[in-house]
Amino acid sequence: MIALQGIKNRFEIVGNSPALNHALETAIKVAPTDMSVLINGESGVGKESFSKIIHAHSLRKHANFIAVNCGAIPEGTIDSELFGHEKGSFTGATDARKGYFETVNGGTIFLDEVGELPLGTQARLLRVLENGEYIKVGSSKVQKTNVRVIAASNRDLLERAHQGKFREDLYYRLATVPIRVPKLSERKEDIYLLFRKFAGNFSEVNHAPIVHLDSEAQDLLANYPWPGNIRQLKNVTEQICVLEAENSPISATILSHYLPPTHSSLPLAMGVSENNMGNQNFSERDIFYKFLIEMKKDVSELKRIVMGLIENGGNQAEFIRNNQEDINHILYNDKPMHHNEETNVMLPSTVIKKPQTDIIELQALEDSSSLGLTIADQELEMIKSSLKRNKGKRNRAAKELGISERTLYRKIKQYNLEEF
Numbered sequence: 001m002i003a004l005q006g007i008k009n010r011f012e013i014v015g016n017s018p019a020l021n022h023a024l025e026t027a028i029k030v031a032p033t034d035m036s037v038l039i040n041g042e043s044g045v046g047k048e049s050f051s052k053i054i055h056a057h058s059l060r061k062h063a064n065f066i067a068v069n070c071g072a073i074p075e076g077t078i079d080s081e082l083f084g085h086e087k088g089s090f091t092g093a094t095d096a097r098k099g100y101f102e103t104v105n106g107g108t109i110f111l112d113e114v115g116e117l118p119l120g121t122q123a124r125l126l127r128v129l130e131n132g133e134y135i136k137v138g139s140s141k142v143q144k145t146n147v148r149v150i151a152a153s154n155r156d157l158l159e160r161a162h163q164g165k166f167r168e169d170l171y172y173r174l175a176t177v178p179i180r181v182p183k184l185s186e187r188k189e190d191i192y193l194l195f196r197k198f199a200g201n202f203s204e205v206n207h208a209p210i211v212h213l214d215s216e217a218q219d220l221l222a223n224y225p226w227p228g229n230i231r232q233l234k235n236v237t238e239q240i241c242v243l244e245a246e247n248s249p250i251s252a253t254i255l256s257h258y259l260p261p262t263h264s265s266l267p268l269a270m271g272v273s274e275n276n277m278g279n280q281n282f283s284e285r286d287i288f289y290k291f292l293i294e295m296k297k298d299v300s301e302l303k304r305i306v307m308g309l310i311e312n313g314g315n316q317a318e319f320i321r322n323n324q325e326d327i328n329h330i331l332y333n334d335k336p337m338h339h340n341e342e343t344n345v346m347l348p349s350t351v352i353k354k355p356q357t358d359i360i361e362l363q364a365l366e367d368s369s370s371l372g373l374t375i376a377d378q379e380l381e382m383i384k385s386s387l388k389r390n391k392g393k394r395n396r397a398a399k400e401l402g403i404s405e406r407t408l409y410r411k412i413k414q415y416n417l418e419e420f
Helices: 004-010 018-030 047-056 078-083 119-131 157-162 168-174 188-206 215-223 229-243 252-256 284-311 313-322 324-330 349-353 355-369 375-389 394-401 405-414
Strands: 037-040 065-069 108-112 133-135 142-144 148-153 177-180 337-340 345-348
Touching: 004 018, 018 047, 018 177, 037 047, 037 168, 047 065, 047 108, 047 148, 078 119, 119 133, 119 148, 119 168, 157 168, 188 215, 188 229, 215 252, 375 394, 375 405, 394 405
Parallel strands: 037 148, 037 177, 065 108, 108 148
Antiparallel strands: 133 142, 337 345
């Protein structure tokens, strides 16, 4: 058995947690075979490093290795990228092109975020895995390839298969040997070791003093959930090395300024939690719509309260006192309160400053929500608004909407929004 520490040193893997060691041992055992491997793990845990370890210890180690981010390639070109195309097979195909499965013949191809592949491409990939055959785009000639496929995903592919978004037969072909890379929060004993590694690397490259943490800061570092995993830890470490070097050892107070809050930006009142999102088949767009529906309910209730206030005429103060709890709960939760001398009740500062504007905005929002817009109409408006706010920058709009760039490109084409 190859020594784990030697592999860790070669591929700059830091840590000794049991979960990490188990994943590495599995990778080493499967490496000499030609079996397909599926690497599961959250974004930022280092899945690509495992694919390189498998290739480096396989019989194909002297052949080509290529890593392909399936989520970064537009749906319209992914087949051409993977399998190649013939001249004239589509607009812009001025020459024939070899795909990755042809250029890497005899080697290893790593398909990162394989769950993002369109269903048609999944069918082509399945054929390659089953008998090593593929057909170029625009061709009718069957070609052969001898490529080992290592795939990775930060999603539950079996769950996506049950949702009809991923081929179940492809899942079982890819997951001949599954490897789960633990998230950083499951490797608490390794977190400070990684911090020291990143701080040392920064010091060596930039000829700067090495930054250290005091004991309280180390505890804070170990207990932070690290949603961005190793990638986020490296980012935080380098920020501290640049901005806080003179304050070493770093205290927990200083460190806390570099650790963003980890609570969800969407309210849990919508009935979705981290544990049940997958079980209820929610996509990013579904969550967004449920949030909008909850907002609509609150707006309708708020309109009822405001209209009741107006109808009360001279008894506004009494009406507000009687409905204070509902008003605070629906609209003014967590907003600063201000004592109104005229009514002798507590009101939010925002309403004290501009009540008429709030009522007008409320009426406009309620009118727009009562037009009977379909989900497609609402989706279209959300995408248009985001593109306008981001001045047509699609990567920023996709991030704001919580969807992948490829999904946004597909929606832009679907709704004829190419002018943005």
